[in-house]
Amino acid sequence: MRVLIIMGSESDKPVMEESQKYLQYFGIESEMVVASAHRNPDKVRELCITAQEKGFGVVIAAAGMAAALPGVVSAYTSLPVLGVPLEGGLPGGVDALYSIVQMPAGLPVGTLAVGKAGARNAAVLCARILGLGNKDVAAKVEAFKQNGYRI
Amino acid sequence: MRVLIIMGSESDKPVMEESQKYLQYFGIESEMVVASAHRNPDKVRELCITAQEKGFGVVIAAAGMAAALPGVVSAYTSLPVLGVPLEGGLPGGVDALYSIVQMPAGLPVGTLAVGKAGARNAAVLCARILGLGNKDVAAKVEAFKQNGYRI
Amino acid sequence: MRVLIIMGSESDKPVMEESQKYLQYFGIESEMVVASAHRNPDKVRELCITAQEKGFGVVIAAAGMAAALPGVVSAYTSLPVLGVPLEGGLPGGVDALYSIVQMPAGLPVGTLAVGKAGARNAAVLCARILGLGNKDVAAKVEAFKQNGYRI
């Protein structure tokens, strides 16, 4: 199963490439798309509705400021959704953090730390999730641990 | 022109009825719908896409916690959108406040205070907006001012 | 109808010129004035009391720190007032944000994001408001949407 990485803006790429780099380490294929819950809601919807049938197993969604994207993704797919809050608005990205982690009951977004640490951890959490059903990925998760959690 | 009031949850009604009560004072018809950006994204989309042709002039959107609704409404309609952050998550509703006010450039949500004060002010701001093209509403706005900003 | 942009200080100009640039895109004339609720209260009062008769349809008010300007403008005019919190005091401009968005019931300020994103969105919200009664502006709002919410 592959991982779909959706981010709200082109400018989020340098951070979210950390997710992709880490996923590569774990031998997990990923696809990175820029699509905003606000600028391209129909594109987000389409991406999410078709994600499962296209072979995606997890979606990573990253956004800054009023970061609606991860929650909206969670609404349109039944796959596990991981959220990465990004800086750009209030200092430290607390606006994005609260917008992502405080989801109402029923629609979970597994939220990681703000910024690069979160982008990397989203990938590691994908590996742990996909490792449940994929021995190669699971072996890589153990190798990662042996390597001091570094790629 | 009428006002569409969308709120994320049945439990938001006691607060948002303040909007409706104030709109009535200004002689503005309104329709109140419960539809969540997370639980019913397609319903929200449908409501917004058809809002203008149904005669709505302004949309008031209210939500608590990771309050994506007002921003998503702003994405699906070209009408002015006013946002009311509600309590229910972090103390004082700061999660909802940040989720609503910190919209990225291009997709505005005119945000009011958290809770009842905001619900009332959303209605007053509707009256000021619709009063630009409707003398009866404009007269009511003046009467409201003369009355000490009370209905 | 034109838009009146009031800002508390000369130093706010680089941010608020974003409002003006966006308003130009929508074909909306604007006038930009520096007037502080604290330094020039009578000038603010005069500007607001005469705004409607001078042909203004919306007022954008921007200020930093203890940002009283937008609320005071809302007290002196019956036009819709949009507020833009600016940085300069506490990190991220949270002092200005709270001073603008937390208006008591009766006197609304439709508040946008802190800084440039907010300055741009204040203009876009003006366009949505004035587009209710002006087909040219409304057409521009649609063009803006088609253009990916960029000018």
Added chain:
Amino acid sequence: MRVLIIMGSESDKPVMEESQKYLQYFGIESEMVVASAHRNPDKVRELCITAQEKGFGVVIAAAGMAAALPGVVSAYTSLPVLGVPLEGGLPGGVDALYSIVQMPAGLPVGTLAVGKAGARNAAVLCARILGLGNKDVAAKVEAFKQNGYRI
């Protein structure tokens, strides 16, 4: 010299009567007026412009939420202005605190703690200020100190 106590709303009275009670202890006459910078800006202006000639020496201004009152009072009078942030909006009254204390250079508001402690301390600070030119008040300030800072 007397002290003028202005508060934004009738509902602030129970807190601000603490100021009055403390001023009485110090033998300082006071007058308490409800006038909002938003609801009654002209009344506030009139009160402030005439305060000095009416024999007031200090103004205490108290408000909650987007608490513009103390700053506006400081703009309309050259008397020392003391500000008391009140609860009612965000938890702990931090919105009022930031709206009052973060005044830009040139227009000071000497800000006290949120709520009753602040209301009492505004009175004590009045006594210290007026005690500079009034021996009876100065004696009362010393008596207050001897009494463990209690009235």
Added chain:
Amino acid sequence: MRVLIIMGSESDKPVMEESQKYLQYFGIESEMVVASAHRNPDKVRELCITAQEKGFGVVIAAAGMAAALPGVVSAYTSLPVLGVPLEGGLPGGVDALYSIVQMPAGLPVGTLAVGKAGARNAAVLCARILGLGNKDVAAKVEAFKQNGYRI
């Protein structure tokens, strides 16, 4: 695969039983253990090291205040770990939220909202994760969605 629910204190049970109730709905067996990263670090370690071989597929860890538990669990297991911040210390549980979500790169904790909403969503995210490899659970996830995200 079963879900292991670890919470820091007996007093967390009323909140975390929400996780268990939701897991039951999805047909996922769970085991609930009280073990604190501070009071019983060796018990936590033992639970985590043996979790995978005992048939657990996901660990939910919940704690309040200086909530070290979820991160420590993530250190001792390679299973996906979901964290639920609980109230009890600073208002709204922000101390627990920051202690859980801000994990350094390498050791992810998928963090949910503070309190009951988070406890429920941790279960739903478990269902989405385990549904990747279990058709019965996946069917339940769809049924949950059809039922308006309610059990």
Added chain:
Amino acid sequence: MRVLIIMGSESDKPVMEESQKYLQYFGIESEMVVASAHRNPDKVRELCITAQEKGFGVVIAAAGMAAALPGVVSAYTSLPVLGVPLEGGLPGGVDALYSIVQMPAGLPVGTLAVGKAGARNAAVLCARILGLGNKDVAAKVEAFKQNGYRI
């Protein structure tokens, strides 16, 4: 009457020289002393106990981080005490702000904005206070106002 400016550290001088510069404009003599409530408590005590007899009329106290100085000064003198929170610890100086403004009932510190704006306003508030009993200072306060609140 002169003004005593006490600051907690040599490094606070560049900010607090703003107070001195503004006091000079108003024709008010001042003395600037570095004395910390923590490093030199007895020096602070001595300075405060003798302040009135040495001809000081107001004390400005400035400190950063756990800013105990203004409150301790208020405890040792009966003169009006103005507090200026300084940056250096938590972002924006909120630690200093809370440490200064949140004084318990009985011991007031009239608190100004964090940093340079506060340092300037402390001087302006001194001028308003001393202007109550000094016509030259009062005239300067009016001149300052006429000059747009600039020196």
Added chain:
Amino acid sequence: MRVLIIMGSESDKPVMEESQKYLQYFGIESEMVVASAHRNPDKVRELCITAQEKGFGVVIAAAGMAAALPGVVSAYTSLPVLGVPLEGGLPGGVDALYSIVQMPAGLPVGTLAVGKAGARNAAVLCARILGLGNKDVAAKVEAFKQNGYRI
């Protein structure tokens, strides 16, 4: 060696009796005094200057709001000083927390959690400190651990 517990106000007693109760468990004698850094600075000074010669080994200082007490105690004694922030001002006691923990370099206050948890932990930390030189106390610290960190 005994422990001196100083608290800023009579109303802090119910919380600080937790310290005393825990110290009794560890067989450590304590003395509890109400003395405020603001209301009774000379009493605080006297208590601290003589603490060591009176046989005290550690001082616990507790206060709310602008909590200067622990820092001032640290200035007047060379004994280890532990600080307990108390509620009463801003929600959760964050004003007290910042006022105590953010001490400048040179004058440490070992700060514990806000409220009862902190009051208890101040006692436990005293026991760990005094246990370094007292085998009975050290044995009690081990017994406390065996007992699940409960008395």
Added chain:
Amino acid sequence: MRVLIIMGSESDKPVMEESQKYLQYFGIESEMVVASAHRNPDKVRELCITAQEKGFGVVIAAAGMAAALPGVVSAYTSLPVLGVPLEGGLPGGVDALYSIVQMPAGLPVGTLAVGKAGARNAAVLCARILGLGNKDVAAKVEAFKQNGYRI
């Protein structure tokens, strides 16, 4: 008795060398180890369990972000544990501060200020603690005080 300094990451060294430099001034031997509660939990456990028998008297633990280290250290040793929150995550290191200071009852971490001030003060507090049983260290503590709390 020596002091054990544990920090979560190599990158914390420049800050924590301040602790070591100050300890040297007081004539206290120290050992500095990089060991993370998340990356090397067993190393941390081993270090703590053997700390007392190796002659350590106090442990200083420093970490940033979700700073579990100090609390985990407190769980594995009965020595006094001092915590230093470090920047690196949310602005000002508030995530680390809350993760360290808000320990539940029973397991104290004496917390110092964020960053270098805290690193220095951890050393000074060690000196005050070890000075209780070591006259040379106690003399150094007095010399430090005479020297204006500088080394």
